[in-house]
Amino acid sequence: MKISGSYTLPAAPERTYALLQDPEALAASMPGCRELVRTAEDEYEMKMNVVISSIQGLFAGKIRVADKEFPARFRLLVEGDGKIGFLKGEGVLTLSPADGATEVHYDGEVQVGGMIAGVGQRLLDATAKYLIKRFFEKMAARVEQPS
Amino acid sequence: MATTITKTETFVGKRIRRKEDPRLITGTATYVDDIQMPGMHYAAILRSPHAAARILAIRTDAALRHPGVVAVFTGKDVEGIGPVPCGASLPGLRVPYHSVLARDRVYFVGHPVAVVVARDRYIARDALDWIEVDYEPLPAVADPEKALEPGAPAVHPEWPDNIAFTYHQEAGDVDKAFAEADVVVKQRIVSQRLIPTALETRGVVADWRSGEKSLTIYSSTQIPHLMRTLVAQALGLPENRLRVVAPEVGGGFGSKLNVYAEEILMGFVAMKIGKPIKWIESRRENFLCTIHGRGHVDYFEIAGKRDGTILGLKLKLIQDLGAYHQLLTPAIPTLSVLMMPGIYRFRNIRAEVIGVFTNCVPTDAYRGAGRPEATHGIERMVDMLAAEIGMDPAEIRFKNFVRPDEFPYATPTGLSYDTGNYATALEKAMEVAGYHQLREEQKKARQEGRLFGIGISTYGEICAFGPSPATPAGGWESATVRVEPTGKVTVLTGSSPHGQGQETTFAQLVCDELGVDIDDVVVQHGDTAMVPYGIGTFGSRATAVGGTAVYFALQALKEKIKKFGATLLDSDDVSFSGGVCICNKTGRTVSLAEIAAASYRAAKLPPGTEPGLVSTYFWEPPNFTFPFGAHIVVTEVDRETGAVEIKRYVAVDDCGKVINPLLVEGQVHGGVAQGLGQALYEQAVYDDNGQLVTGELMDYAIPKATMVPRIETDRTETPTPVNPLGIKGVGEAGTIACSPAVVNSVVDALSPLGVRHIDMPLVPEKLWRLIQKGGQA
Numbered sequence: 001m002k003i004s005g006s007y008t009l010p011a012a013p014e015r016t017y018a019l020l021q022d023p024e025a026l027a028a029s030m031p032g033c034r035e036l037v038r039t040a041e042d043e044y045e046m047k048m049n050v051v052i053s054s055i056q057g058l059f060a061g062k063i064r065v066a067d068k069e070f071p072a073r074f075r076l077l078v079e080g081d082g083k084i085g086f087l088k089g090e091g092v093l094t095l096s097p098a099d100g101a102t103e104v105h106y107d108g109e110v111q112v113g114g115m116i117a118g119v120g121q122r123l124l125d126a127t128a129k130y131l132i133k134r135f136f137e138k139m140a141a142r143v144e145q146p147s
Numbered sequence: 148m149a150t151t152i153t154k155t156e157t158f159v160g161k162r163i164r165r166k167e168d169p170r171l172i173t174g175t176a177t178y179v180d181d182i183q184m185p186g187m188h189y190a191a192i193l194r195s196p197h198a199a200a201r202i203l204a205i206r207t208d209a210a211l212r213h214p215g216v217v218a219v220f221t222g223k224d225v226e227g228i229g230p231v232p233c234g235a236s237l238p239g240l241r242v243p244y245h246s247v248l249a250r251d252r253v254y255f256v257g258h259p260v261a262v263v264v265a266r267d268r269y270i271a272r273d274a275l276d277w278i279e280v281d282y283e284p285l286p287a288v289a290d291p292e293k294a295l296e297p298g299a300p301a302v303h304p305e306w307p308d309n310i311a312f313t314y315h316q317e318a319g320d321v322d323k324a325f326a327e328a329d330v331v332v333k334q335r336i337v338s339q340r341l342i343p344t345a346l347e348t349r350g351v352v353a354d355w356r357s358g359e360k361s362l363t364i365y366s367s368t369q370i371p372h373l374m375r376t377l378v379a380q381a382l383g384l385p386e387n388r389l390r391v392v393a394p395e396v397g398g399g400f401g402s403k404l405n406v407y408a409e410e411i412l413m414g415f416v417a418m419k420i421g422k423p424i425k426w427i428e429s430r431r432e433n434f435l436c437t438i439h440g441r442g443h444v445d446y447f448e449i450a451g452k453r454d455g456t457i458l459g460l461k462l463k464l465i466q467d468l469g470a471y472h473q474l475l476t477p478a479i480p481t482l483s484v485l486m487m488p489g490i491y492r493f494r495n496i497r498a499e500v501i502g503v504f505t506n507c508v509p510t511d512a513y514r515g516a517g518r519p520e521a522t523h524g525i526e527r528m529v530d531m532l533a534a535e536i537g538m539d540p541a542e543i544r545f546k547n548f549v550r551p552d553e554f555p556y557a558t559p560t561g562l563s564y565d566t567g568n569y570a571t572a573l574e575k576a577m578e579v580a581g582y583h584q585l586r587e588e589q590k591k592a593r594q595e596g597r598l599f600g601i602g603i604s605t606y607g608e609i610c611a612f613g614p615s616p617a618t619p620a621g622g623w624e625s626a627t628v629r630v631e632p633t634g635k636v637t638v639l640t641g642s643s644p645h646g647q648g649q650e651t652t653f654a655q656l657v658c659d660e661l662g663v664d665i666d667d668v669v670v671q672h673g674d675t676a677m678v679p680y681g682i683g684t685f686g687s688r689a690t691a692v693g694g695t696a697v698y699f700a701l702q703a704l705k706e707k708i709k710k711f712g713a714t715l716l717d718s719d720d721v722s723f724s725g726g727v728c729i730c731n732k733t734g735r736t737v738s739l740a741e742i743a744a745a746s747y748r749a750a751k752l753p754p755g756t757e758p759g760l761v762s763t764y765f766w767e768p769p770n771f772t773f774p775f776g777a778h779i780v781v782t783e784v785d786r787e788t789g790a791v792e793i794k795r796y797v798a799v800d801d802c803g804k805v806i807n808p809l810l811v812e813g814q815v816h817g818g819v820a821q822g823l824g825q826a827l828y829e830q831a832v833y834d835d836n837g838q839l840v841t842g843e844l845m846d847y848a849i850p851k852a853t854m855v856p857r858i859e860t861d862r863t864e865t866p867t868p869v870n871p872l873g874i875k876g877v878g879e880a881g882t883i884a885c886s887p888a889v890v891n892s893v894v895d896a897l898s899p900l901g902v903r904h905i906d907m908p909l910v911p912e913k914l915w916r917l918i919q920k921g922g923q924a
Binding site: 081083112 | 196
């Protein structure tokens with residue numbers, strides 16, 4: 001499944017870039033995120049509750065940040081699995097300044113397997129869009145708080 | 148002697164309601180899941196979420212600590228049993244070792260990895276989540292054409308080309324036929340993977356009696372005896388220590404014409420834990436792990452003359468086999484090749500079959516098994532040739548049919564068609580449909596801009612499987628007919644009916660031969676402890692082969708009845724009919740019940756005659772039978788939505804002599820419903836990584852009652868000389884005939900836009916896009 005879109009966060013690219021790699025901000029903004037721990041430079045471990053269609057379950061996964069070009073772009077690699085299946089994906093986030101704010105453009109591909117693929121496929125697209133939207137909304141709310 | 152009443156009512160040929168229906172529609176039938184036993188345990192199976200992966204480690208200790216969990220078995224525990232058997236053989240066939248549980252590698256999503264045994268089924272299911280498996284995912288391939296490309300992931304590393312077999316069949320002079328042709332039409336035709344979706348999923352109960360060293364397996368199967376032989380071998384158990392029972396079976400359609408890992412596995416588990424064990428397949432497991440049907444990519448070329456004469460046919464058939472061979476997997480496409488000529492006279496044929504491994508669940512027999520794909524191909528190609536030369540699709544068929552005086556007809560693929568009256572069936576269907584009027588109506592509809600189509604399919608099929616030399620496991624069938632001491636009649640049949648209605652049709656045969664009432668006959672089946680042996684129900688064989696065995700058993704029994712009658716009547720000239728034996732000299736009579744009682748009392752035995760009235764017959768058919776028919780479908784496609792409306796469905800089927808027209812119509816209705824499923828709705832979809840995307844009934848569309856149109860059924864009757872009853876079989880006809888008739892109709896509807904072929908399923912989105920693009924794919 002290909003995922004792409006964009007969202008404007010009300011902060012300059014430099015701050016947005018930092019926030020998007022800040023474990024605390026990420027953990028607070030990712031829907032269903034139970035835990036996000038930095039394990040090495042640009043590597044995180046995450047536990048996340050995923051709900052799709054009639055199924056839900058806990059995912060344990062890894063996130064890795066690569067190809068960093070501060071403050072313009074970075075690549076995100078995600079993989080995780082749980083009792084309801086597994087997911088694997090990667091994408092590039094491109095940040096461009098827009099009137100004091102930052103337009104974050106994301107473009108990636110996600111592969112799912114196991115029960116989420118067999119049962120949730122028809123809802124995957126909509127669910128992914130919803131989760132991404134919720135993520136950016138929470139991020140935006142966070143950005144607006146004084147740092 | 149008491150006064151006896153001669154019975155004159157006959158049953159064969161009448162619309163008798165099914166004896167089996169009351170228990171089915173009142174919910175009182177006993178299926179595998181209805182079986183309860185003291186001390187019963189329950190199994191759940193952990194299955195691979197990956198289409199291809201190495202298993203690096205399996206940790207079961209957490210599951211074993213789960214209260215109520217009794218045992219967990221993995222691949223290393225079952226090395227001594229198996230493999231899951233493949234019964235088909237072809238020259239050079241590559242047969243991967245199909246272990247009962249995955250060993251160091253998984254090959255498709257759903258591949259069984261571990262089995263949990265627990266005190267109840269909920270604990271068993273929960274415990275699956277406590278097993279940890281470390282997988283190393285590997286590249287997978289799910290599309291048979293991609294699997295053939297150089298550099299494609301190897302499903303089985305030992306065979307990097309993914310080719311399980313190739314098979315070539317050729318007859319006549321194909322190159323000459325194509326060189327002499329005025330017209331050659333080529334088309335790639337896909338017969339998509341289908342999920343059989345029996346209403347009852349599979350299920351197994353296994354019960355080991357350690358004192359008797361005997362195992363009983365209850366399984367929802369079409370082939371209890373073959374299963375006994377094969378599972379006994381897989382478990383290393385003497386066959387006479389294994390009993391297999393097929394209780395009520397809620398539909399099979401070929402998906403239960405198999406021996407699966409779970410039957411062997413549950414036998415193993417029962418013997419290990421010393422308790423009865425039950426495993427019931429969930430619907431999601433059924434979609435992932437029970438065989439799929441079809442899965443063809445066919446490249447057809449047809450050569451013809453401008454006058455409509457078909458000269459020859461070429462086919463390159465790519466069969467998606469899945470990751471393993473189940474019981475008959477590699478044999479199915481060879482049936483397609485046999486049926487390639489359809490019911491037409493051309494003699495030049497070339498078929499290349501490539502059996503391809505993919506990281507998917509295996510394909511195998513599904514209603515029609517190879518013949519629907521062939522019929523869809525030839526019926527589409529004949530229509531495309533007709534369109535190319537501007538000929539009416541009915542006319543091109545009349546021109547090419549094998550003629551009634553050419554039977555028995557030797558086909559270029561090596562079959563001998565028994566009897567046929569192909570033109571008569573088509574004429575009848577055209578008459579019922581009002582074909583010429585429909586064409587007028589179509590002209591008018593087209594002037595109004597409506598997309599109105601008429602589709603014909605004139606199918607032939609192979610039924611009554613089959614003569615033993617042409618089958619992998621023997622093609623005969625057994626029957627025992629027993630008149631009990633009280634005159635009631637018990638029939639034991641080796642065919643194992645599961646919805647086809649032989650408890651009724653076989654009783655009808657008995658009624659007419661023995662002059663008893665239909666309520667006095669009980670037909671029993673599906674238990675290897677009761678029935679001597681049997682082949683089972685598949686390939687439209689149960690009535691044509693199993694019923695003929697009943698008929699021959701009855702003939703032998705009647706001779707014995709006459710001997711006892713003659714002794715009782717003290718006569719040397721008796722006849723038996725209508726349930727009484729009559730002395731032809733004195734007119735004195737004795738009833739069947741009196742004869743039965745005397746035969747078991749055995750106070751006075753006729754010379755050289757054993758006591759009792761029991762007769763067993765194993766009947767070997769000399770040939771297959773070849774039913775045929777013509778279906779005409781009228782459709783209209785909505786320009787705005789792409790939805791197909793079936794305006795008329797006319798089915799004229801010729802299955803030879805008919806024992807019960809009600810049941811024949813029922814078979815046609817059910818068959819057409821499944822054919823419509825393929826034509827319009829159903830498709831098993833794997834994504835590029837081998838994940839089954841259509842994993843449940845929310846995503847896999849089988850036709851609901853409201854989606855099946857009224858079917859106008861009619862018949863012609865051309866008896867077969869293959870069996871004395873003249874019956875041919877009708878189990879698969881509807882499915883085989885339906886999909887090409889529907890697609891021909893929709894292509895006809897869209898032909899003003901320049902559409903010449905559409906692959907199934909004809910879902911609204913596909914048709915809407917075609918209409919939007921003005922017919923250009």
